[in-house]
Amino acid sequence: MLRNLKGVDFVKKLALFLILLFSVMSFATWMPLEDYSGVKYVYYKINYTQYEEEKEMIYGVEIGLDEEKYILNYNTTVFLSKDQPIGSDILFEQELSMFMYTFLNPMFSFFYETIDLNEQMNTKLYGFGSIKYEGQVTVQGKNGTYTGTKVVLYNEDNELSMYWVLNQDIPFPIVTYMSDDYSDGSTMVQLWDYELR
Known part of the structure; x- marks a missing residue:
């Protein structure tokens, strides 16, 4: 007994x-937010290179709610030079939401699962490179600043591949940066504004 x-x-x-x-x-x-039903809105500022030209835009979604359904309202602000003609290809460009999906891609969860913002120990990811922690970064948003830990993915040749700025209390990446291996361009997606319900 x-x-x-x-x-x-x-x-x-x-x-x-x-x-x-x-x-x-x-x-x-x-881990990033997976269920956005508790979000009122989220906006990102995007700086990228297209046809060797630096571009900037703000992309976001507002999530409304009535008794029966969610109402998603997408908002895109694109900044164009005055000498650029505005054609239907610009007005009705369909790839913007896919562009954002690239940076909020659930496939990144493989990398996110290796990130420990408390311990911050460098981690080797065989076949991808290494995750390293490089201090605190503060970025300017629409109405204030966001601060988080810079988490960098270096490829197998120890070259910068991607980095994120993450804060345990913010359910979105503050910054996602991707270098383009095939050109001199890069893309930075930065949290611009958000509000939770």
Whole structure:
């Protein structure tokens, strides 16, 4: 009987330890928001190179709610030089939402799962390179600043591939930066404004 009680105590302690370990691990990694139903709006400023020209735009979505449904209102602000003609290809460009999906891509969760903003230990990802932590970065948003940890992915040749600026309390990447391996261009997507319900 005494042996059975010791076994039960051991199992309880082991179960408690596993629950605590899982809890600590779940708080250790940063993950982006997956369900946007609790978001009123989110906007990103995007700086990118297209046909060797530096461009900037602001892209966002507002999520309304009535008794029966969510109402998504997409908003894109594109800045054009005055000498550029404005044709239908610009007015009805369809690739903007796909462009944003590239940076909010769920496939990045593989990288996010290796990020530990508390411990900040450099991590080798075989076949991809290394994740390194490079201090705090503050960026200007529409109505204030956002500060987070710069997390950099270097490729196998130790060249900059991507980086993110992440804050444990903000459910969106503050910055996502991608270099273009095939040109001198790069793209930076920066959190511009957001509000949760």
